[in-house]
Amino acid sequence: MENIENILKQRLSGAQLKEFNRIYYGTEVIKELEVNETSKVRSKENNFTLAAYSFSASKEEIRKPNKVRLGLIQHSIVYTTDNTIPDQRQAIFDKIRPIIEVAASEGVRILCLQETWPMPFFLCTKEKKKWADFAESAIDGPSTLFLSKLAKKYEMVIVSPILESDGGVWWNTAVVIDEEGNYLGKHRKNHLPSVGSFSETAYYAPGNTGHPVFKTKYANIAVNMCYGRHHALNWLMFAENGAQIVFNPSATIAEFGQSFWGVEARNAAIANSYFTCSINRVGTEEFTVGNETKTRTYYGSSYVSAPDGSRTPCLSNEKDGLLVAEIDLNLCRQVKDKWGFRMTARLDMYAKEINESLENKIVY
Amino acid sequence: MENIENILKQRLSGAQLKEFNRIYYGTEVIKELEVNETSKVRSKENNFTLAAYSFSASKEEIRKPNKVRLGLIQHSIVYTTDNTIPDQRQAIFDKIRPIIEVAASEGVRILCLQETWPMPFFLCTKEKKKWADFAESAIDGPSTLFLSKLAKKYEMVIVSPILESDGGVWWNTAVVIDEEGNYLGKHRKNHLPSVGSFSETAYYAPGNTGHPVFKTKYANIAVNMCYGRHHALNWLMFAENGAQIVFNPSATIAEFGQSFWGVEARNAAIANSYFTCSINRVGTEEFTVGNETKTRTYYGSSYVSAPDGSRTPCLSNEKDGLLVAEIDLNLCRQVKDKWGFRMTARLDMYAKEINESLENKIVY
Numbered sequence: 001m002e003n004i005e006n007i008l009k010q011r012l013s014g015a016q017l018k019e020f021n022r023i024y025y026g027t028e029v030i031k032e033l034e035v036n037e038t039s040k041v042r043s044k045e046n047n048f049t050l051a052a053y054s055f056s057a058s059k060e061e062i063r064k065p066n067k068v069r070l071g072l073i074q075h076s077i078v079y080t081t082d083n084t085i086p087d088q089r090q091a092i093f094d095k096i097r098p099i100i101e102v103a104a105s106e107g108v109r110i111l112c113l114q115e116t117w118p119m120p121f122f123l124c125t126k127e128k129k130k131w132a133d134f135a136e137s138a139i140d141g142p143s144t145l146f147l148s149k150l151a152k153k154y155e156m157v158i159v160s161p162i163l164e165s166d167g168g169v170w171w172n173t174a175v176v177i178d179e180e181g182n183y184l185g186k187h188r189k190n191h192l193p194s195v196g197s198f199s200e201t202a203y204y205a206p207g208n209t210g211h212p213v214f215k216t217k218y219a220n221i222a223v224n225m226c227y228g229r230h231h232a233l234n235w236l237m238f239a240e241n242g243a244q245i246v247f248n249p250s251a252t253i254a255e256f257g258q259s260f261w262g263v264e265a266r267n268a269a270i271a272n273s274y275f276t277c278s279i280n281r282v283g284t285e286e287f288t289v290g291n292e293t294k295t296r297t298y299y300g301s302s303y304v305s306a307p308d309g310s311r312t313p314c315l316s317n318e319k320d321g322l323l324v325a326e327i328d329l330n331l332c333r334q335v336k337d338k339w340g341f342r343m344t345a346r347l348d349m350y351a352k353e354i355n356e357s358l359e360n361k362i363v364y
Numbered sequence: 365m366e367n368i369e370n371i372l373k374q375r376l377s378g379a380q381l382k383e384f385n386r387i388y389y390g391t392e393v394i395k396e397l398e399v400n401e402t403s404k405v406r407s408k409e410n411n412f413t414l415a416a417y418s419f420s421a422s423k424e425e426i427r428k429p430n431k432v433r434l435g436l437i438q439h440s441i442v443y444t445t446d447n448t449i450p451d452q453r454q455a456i457f458d459k460i461r462p463i464i465e466v467a468a469s470e471g472v473r474i475l476c477l478q479e480t481w482p483m484p485f486f487l488c489t490k491e492k493k494k495w496a497d498f499a500e501s502a503i504d505g506p507s508t509l510f511l512s513k514l515a516k517k518y519e520m521v522i523v524s525p526i527l528e529s530d531g532g533v534w535w536n537t538a539v540v541i542d543e544e545g546n547y548l549g550k551h552r553k554n555h556l557p558s559v560g561s562f563s564e565t566a567y568y569a570p571g572n573t574g575h576p577v578f579k580t581k582y583a584n585i586a587v588n589m590c591y592g593r594h595h596a597l598n599w600l601m602f603a604e605n606g607a608q609i610v611f612n613p614s615a616t617i618a619e620f621g622q623s624f625w626g627v628e629a630r631n632a633a634i635a636n637s638y639f640t641c642s643i644n645r646v647g648t649e650e651f652t653v654g655n656e657t658k659t660r661t662y663y664g665s666s667y668v669s670a671p672d673g674s675r676t677p678c679l680s681n682e683k684d685g686l687l688v689a690e691i692d693l694n695l696c697r698q699v700k701d702k703w704g705f706r707m708t709a710r711l712d713m714y715a716k717e718i719n720e721s722l723e724n725k726i727v728y
Contacts, residue, residue: 232596
């Protein structure tokens with residue numbers, strides 16, 4: 001079925017549409033951004049949705065507006081998994097390049113791709129060997145090299161979530177490439193799901209990189225990988241470390257709590273006074289478990305939430321897409337000053353209580 | 365305007381209504397509970413909305429279903445604040461009694477009222493003396509005595525949020541009365557807002573009761589007072605201490621983040637694998653700040669969220685109301701086992717990181 005948000009937009013009008021928007025999107029009027037005609041043409045040619053929105057902040061006396069455009073890309077894989085790994089990967093590179101070019105022409109300065117974007121999301125097949133050649137170096141693997149050129153060319157910071165191989169261990173890693181095309185750093189997924197037959201712990205270790213915030217030319221950014229969105233403290237520590245934007249590159253299917261999708265990252269934006277960017281795969285991927293062939297269908301629906309609780313509509317639930325969001329970073333401090341959530345957080349009390357609770361629970 | 369949820373219910377049908385429900389309520393079909401005819405009559409006579417829903421859990425091999433009915437009451441004040449305090453309070457008691465009677469006849473076993481339910485929500489007037497006589501003892505104040513009789517008569521656990529006076533200090537306190545009418549304990553609001561001209565810190569101190577969970581005959585319950593819903597760690601510690609249901613009695617107005625209302629408590633239910641019950645006042649209250657007369661209008665919209673991310677529709681945004689929710693407590697562990705959020709929480713890492721972060725931020 002078509003994205004329910006599009007259906008509702010057609011069903012409601014006037015005051016009722018405003019009231020729906022106020023509750024559902026946190027804003028009576030959704031501000032759409034104008035995009036270039038050539039971008040529209042290119043998005044049609046390349047068969048991806050292009051949507052663009054803006055969030056505004058109040059005018060301040062001392063600070064100037066601090067606007068930056070973000071880009072979120074969701075995409076399906078191109079070839080089935082019986083093709084060679086270099087072919088599968090190259091086909092995805094070829095699909096992503098024109099989307100990044102459109103992002104550049106729309107002034108996107110920070111761009112993020114979905115979880116393990118250059119490959120199928122394989123983590124339920126119980127097979128490890130088959131996927132080994134997708135695992136790559138964060139610093140100079142094919143994905144980093146491919147994106148570095150585009151980052152440099154377009155002066156764009158790019159967050160590239162990959163399957164990392166390092167020291168004989170696999171990691172679910174987001175690489176951050178700066179606007180000069182240099183490797184800036186990486187974050188490894190902190191929380192690994194074991195849900196049903198879907199267990200990531202068999203593939204890689206829980207992240208050992210803590211909660212880094214990357215001070216880029218355009219903003220202080222962080223990455224909360226997929227299942228980490230269920231963990232309030234994961235979101236919180238990125239805020240403590242100064243993040244203004246937290247990306248949440250994901251690979252998730254309807255059966256895994258689709259009704260949470262619009263709740264968790266938005267709640268994190270409210271709780272932590274920063275922007276969150278939710279990105280999910282689209283398309284159906286086929287894989288074998290033993291002799292059985294199975295499929296998984298990702299529902300896309302990428303969106304951006306602001307610290308004031310407002311959010312954009314979702315991208316399509318089945319098509320590739322680029323979401324452009326113009327934000328004003330001043331909104332983070334404005335909201336923090338208004339609601340005082342950080343001021344009233346009493347974190348010292350909680351650190352103590354958590355420790356005590358954990359100690360009380362271990363009985364030797 | 366009428367509650368937008370009611371409008372949407374009329375605008376959509378068939379597969380589209382199901383899809384909307386799936387995303388918005390986390391369940392394709394909202395399960396309404398039958399209520400007694402006499403309850404319907406009494407709710408009309410007493411001019412309050414009566415709504416009843418149920419959440420189900422899977423059948424288990426060893427544990428039997430563990431169903432319990434919860435009641436949430438939202439109400440407006442009766443008299444304006446130029447009446448005497450005993451008169452104002454008695455009028456509210458008289459309004460609440462028949463609502464509790466209906467709750468009893470619907471089999472409600474645990475009931476919660478709104479924040480400082482026996483009085484206006486005064487905390488923005490800058491006046492303290494005027495409200496002093498509303499402050500009462502948690503153990504044997506008029507509100508506890510009034511509710512204790514009803515609790516005993518109907519074998520009902522009642523959560524009673526009041527303005528407490530104790531040791532010369534005011535507290536924003538939830539009193540828990542057990543099903544025999546005895547005082548079981550209390551919780552004092554942990555996080556106090558200072559938003560705009562609205563500063564609670566001038567009236568009472570931040571809670572010193574930690575995160576108690578009350579083991580009642582029917583369930584393990586806790587109370588997260590109003591603004592505490594913005595604090596993920598407040599919710600978390602109630603889970604750590606074993607809560608199956610957390611009530612969030614509130615007094616909040618549209619300007620204070622109404623779009624957060626449906627997000628935060630629901631997110632907490634998902635994150636912590638327990639039920640959350642959101643209760644908010646209704647009606648317009650008039651008060652004076654200096655020579656100026658101002659009003660505040662509360663939007664009601666009380667609702668219940670389940671650990672699987674599903675939720676009930678909201679009560680009215682302007683009328684008194686009783687929401688009855690039948691839950692199966694088995695759902696808490698079922699969801700915990702399914703998603704594994706607690707298992708993957710890495711709380712020891714966070715206690716350490718929070719401490720380090722706080723230490724690094726203090727520069728002497």
